[in-house]
Amino acid sequence: MILLLFAGLRWLIQIYMFLIFIWILMSWLPGAYQSRFGQILTRICDPYMSQFRFIPPVMGIDFSPILAILVLDLCMNGLTYIESLILGV
DSSP states (O other), X not given: OHHHHHHHHHHHHHHHHHHHHHHHXXXXXXXXXXXXXXXXXXXXXXXXXXXXXXSOOBTTBOOHHHHHHHHHHHHHHHHHHHHHHHXXX
């Protein structure tokens, strides 16, 4: 049961990372954020991404999405570590 819980949490984090990656790529397409899909994706990704907007853009490049994905990856690695501690693997 615990194994299934940790696998599900890791799967959700990977899906969220993928959605953020798509949201980042949409910034290269003019008007993509105004589409229905872009609005839905913005409602999903923007609350998390706004936590990392304290980083100012450097030469017009916003590095906050990289930090956001890195934090999600660290969370996923932390879940794997906690799972190995609990299960003794």
